[in-house]
Amino acid sequence: MPASMGFDDVLGHDRAKARLRAALEGGRLPHAWLFAGPEGVGKERLARRFAAALLCEASPREAPCRSCRGCERALRGVHPDFLVLLPEAERVARGLASRAEFERTPSRELKIAEVRQLERWLRLGPVEGRAKVALVLPADRLNQSAQNALLKTLEEPPPAATLLLVTSAAEALLPTVRSRCVRLPFAPLPPEVVAEHARSHHGCAPEAAAVLARLSGGSLGRVQTLDPETVETRRQLIERLRALRPGDGLGATRLVAVLAEEREEAIERLRLLRTWYRDVLAASVGASNALLIHADLAEAAREDAARLGGETILRRLAAIESAVEAIEANVTPRLAVEGMLASFGGGP
Numbered sequence: 001m002p003a004s005m006g007f008d009d010v011l012g013h014d015r016a017k018a019r020l021r022a023a024l025e026g027g028r029l030p031h032a033w034l035f036a037g038p039e040g041v042g043k044e045r046l047a048r049r050f051a052a053a054l055l056c057e058a059s060p061r062e063a064p065c066r067s068c069r070g071c072e073r074a075l076r077g078v079h080p081d082f083l084v085l086l087p088e089a090e091r092v093a094r095g096l097a098s099r100a101e102f103e104r105t106p107s108r109e110l111k112i113a114e115v116r117q118l119e120r121w122l123r124l125g126p127v128e129g130r131a132k133v134a135l136v137l138p139a140d141r142l143n144q145s146a147q148n149a150l151l152k153t154l155e156e157p158p159p160a161a162t163l164l165l166v167t168s169a170a171e172a173l174l175p176t177v178r179s180r181c182v183r184l185p186f187a188p189l190p191p192e193v194v195a196e197h198a199r200s201h202h203g204c205a206p207e208a209a210a211v212l213a214r215l216s217g218g219s220l221g222r223v224q225t226l227d228p229e230t231v232e233t234r235r236q237l238i239e240r241l242r243a244l245r246p247g248d249g250l251g252a253t254r255l256v257a258v259l260a261e262e263r264e265e266a267i268e269r270l271r272l273l274r275t276w277y278r279d280v281l282a283a284s285v286g287a288s289n290a291l292l293i294h295a296d297l298a299e300a301a302r303e304d305a306a307r308l309g310g311e312t313i314l315r316r317l318a319a320i321e322s323a324v325e326a327i328e329a330n331v332t333p334r335l336a337v338e339g340m341l342a343s344f345g346g347g348p
């Protein structure tokens, strides 16, 4: 197979690709698929290539050839037999619609009217005689009544229709919706795959790329949005936290200043600290470096594990969690972080 064919421009997910390939070549195509797995691992990318394969003019074995008119238009999202259903807010976020087009705040949900429109579109049948493919993105944004409306289509799909539901929160879908789709599970990408992507995307050193990959939780989407400087700011933040001792008022004040920035940043940094104590907890039960997110700081994690002990580590994790919840509930970051550090003071 030439380099530019098939699903080879989607990283990883060999099992999912093999199942899609088998369905294409076996000619027994399910009417509905559920692409389910973590955010940013390539579910949408693979779903779009599968849609192209269904509309490809080449033989099923070669589809998607990525060069015929069917593939070319499907991949650009302009094929008359391919429809992408996105919530209004998502269309604005992707630059596919302008905020000015909406009288009210663009909806983050997919509603029943949109599902009915989709259904009518599917029942019209293919314009070019091959297939009619709809991508619902993200499917967990379908509200309850929209999901109920979709059930009818899932129960009696028009002959040439294929529905591709993509979600990172499959549990938000009704069990009846889930059970009528063929589930295609996606796992986080292997760390080395994400690290390689981080290295080429950010142009950073391999060591930094490895840290970013672990922080991303195996998500290409997330690793792209992480600032490479995070690697260093993370190290400094953890060092400051580790240096803090009970009664160190100045140290605590400085740490509050670093942590309690704008709401979003504060939450981001607290989540980072949570990954640190998660590592310390793992180190306390003898986890190997490979299991740590901050593997480059493994020695420090083991020191903290020995110094703090399981009970204190768990208490700190709970305090971080409470601080995040408080900030999300509109408590000022400063107040939330001060409260968190005060409860840290109970440790050794």
Ligand SMILES: [Zn+2]
Binding pocket: 055, 056, 057, 058, 063, 064, 065, 066, 067, 068, 069, 070, 071, 072
């Ligand atoms: Zn093609």
